[in-house]
Amino acid sequence: MKIAIVHEEATGGCPDTEDVIDEVCLITDALGKLNYGHRVFTISDCRCVRNGRETFDLTMVLSSLLDGFRAYCPDVIFNMVEGNKNTPRLLPAIAGFLELSGLPVTGSRYESLLTTTDKTLARLIMAASGIPTPAGLVYAGGGCDELTVDLPCIVKPSLEDGSIGIEDECVVHDAAELRRLLPVKYQRHNRQPLLIERYIAGRELNVSVIGREGGAAQVLPVAEILFSDWPADKPRIVSYKAKWEEGSFEYENTPRSFDVVGVPVERVKALALRCWDVFALRGYARVDMRMNDAGGLFVIEVNANPCIAPWSGFIAAAREGGYSEVDVIRAIIAAAG
Numbered sequence: 001m002k003i004a005i006v007h008e009e010a011t012g013g014c015p016d017t018e019d020v021i022d023e024v025c026l027i028t029d030a031l032g033k034l035n036y037g038h039r040v041f042t043i044s045d046c047r048c049v050r051n052g053r054e055t056f057d058l059t060m061v062l063s064s065l066l067d068g069f070r071a072y073c074p075d076v077i078f079n080m081v082e083g084n085k086n087t088p089r090l091l092p093a094i095a096g097f098l099e100l101s102g103l104p105v106t107g108s109r110y111e112s113l114l115t116t117t118d119k120t121l122a123r124l125i126m127a128a129s130g131i132p133t134p135a136g137l138v139y140a141g142g143g144c145d146e147l148t149v150d151l152p153c154i155v156k157p158s159l160e161d162g163s164i165g166i167e168d169e170c171v172v173h174d175a176a177e178l179r180r181l182l183p184v185k186y187q188r189h190n191r192q193p194l195l196i197e198r199y200i201a202g203r204e205l206n207v208s209v210i211g212r213e214g215g216a217a218q219v220l221p222v223a224e225i226l227f228s229d230w231p232a233d234k235p236r237i238v239s240y241k242a243k244w245e246e247g248s249f250e251y252e253n254t255p256r257s258f259d260v261v262g263v264p265v266e267r268v269k270a271l272a273l274r275c276w277d278v279f280a281l282r283g284y285a286r287v288d289m290r291m292n293d294a295g296g297l298f299v300i301e302v303n304a305n306p307c308i309a310p311w312s313g314f315i316a317a318a319r320e321g322g323y324s325e326v327d328v329i330r331a332i333i334a335a336a337g
Contacts, residue, residue, distance in 0.1 A: 001036045001075045002037040002075050003076050003078050003333065004068070004069060004078065004103075005038055005041065006065065006081060006098065007020045007041075007082075008020070008042070008043040008044075008081050008082065009043060015244040016162045016243075019307055019312075020080055022309035022310060023309045023312075027329055029325070030326045030330070031329065034329070034330060038078075041068050043061050043065070043081060044061065062097055069103070074103060076103065076106065077098050077104065077106065078106045078336075079094070079095055079098055079105050079305065081094040081095065082162075091113055091305075095113050106335070107282065107283040107284065107304065107305040107336075108279075108282045108304035108305055112280050112282070113304050116279055116302045116303065116304045117161060118158055119157075119159070119301070120158045120193055122302055123136060123197075126275075126278070126302075129274075129278045131271070131299055132296070132298050132299065133197075134197040134200055134298050136195055136197035136198060137149065138158070138193050139194040139196055140186075144182045145179065147178070147182075147196070149175075149178065151173055151175065151178075152172060153178065153196050153198055154170050154172070155170045155178070155182065155185060157185070157189040157194060157195075158192055158195050160189070160192075162244070162307075163242070163243040163244070164240060165188075165189055165240070166237060166238070167240060167241070168234065168235050168239065169181065170185075171237060178196075182194060197300070200290035200298050200300070201293070202292040203291045204224065204225040204236070204289075205224055205263065205268060205289040205290070205291060206222075206223045206287075206288055206313050207219060207223075207269070207271075207287045208220040208285070208286045208306070208314045208317035209273070209276050209281070209284065209286070209287065210283075210323070210328065210331055211281075211282055211284060211331065211332075213334050217273060217276050219272050220317035220321040221320040222269070222317075223256050223257065223260070223316065223317055223320075224257050224258075224260050225238055225254050225255075227253065228255060238254060258317075258320050264295060264297070267297060268291075268297060272289075275287045279304065281302075282335055282337065283331075283332045284305065284328070284332055284335075285302065285303060285304050286303040287299060287302050287303070288301040315328065
């Protein structure tokens, strides 16, 4: 079997894009152990400036990919395109193109990636499907004096993942501070809509799900992100620093634990599978939840095609569940469609 691995070029000095290098290394190592051939196709930066505005020109990139596929004749495309803070919509766009190639593609389909990478759209779908998610609304520029928001709240860029744009100031307890913050963050994130959600104080849970042949899915052991030695006045959130900035207080004091005493694990797993079905996920995914002090569960994000670097939460959960890295890659390829 021959596998074409497609990923975007990592941005030097940006850990939220450089993780793809570790992911590709894990995949190629596993493919070697499976005796599968592979070739890596790298998508370079496709931004350009037209009429004074930055835009995307995918024509040459996609043409080059097609030429490469014709020459290599892969059996499966392993889609590792994630998008980044400069190209947040690249992920679903490339996935849609890869599907049009007619070859089996790993991970979730275009529609699933489109809905899960837009936090505003994902929230609407969850609410309509009866999936518990924090109450919220959207800010898309302009005045904000008329906004009626439950406080405390958390402000998130709608189109980013990997905790990009998530920092302590995003948790807001005061209406005046919210009115000050919204226009600032709106401009900072290239005028993309901001999701304003009720902040759920409590425990942070990561729930990884792996697909199996025949369309079934298995929930891997539930993990909790701990906030160790956390100052009382510091928001308990998995911020950008907590996820990416090694050596920072946030990074060093948010360990992962599979000892989830007091967590209603079966309810958590059922909710994760509900998200899997509603968003038509495939291959692998991670659902992030919050549990409040009363035991209420709230889905705060659905991650299709999550990070599978050796140090990632998904791989940690897979190991905890008895899967080797080779097992994971084999399962992802088997679920390709």
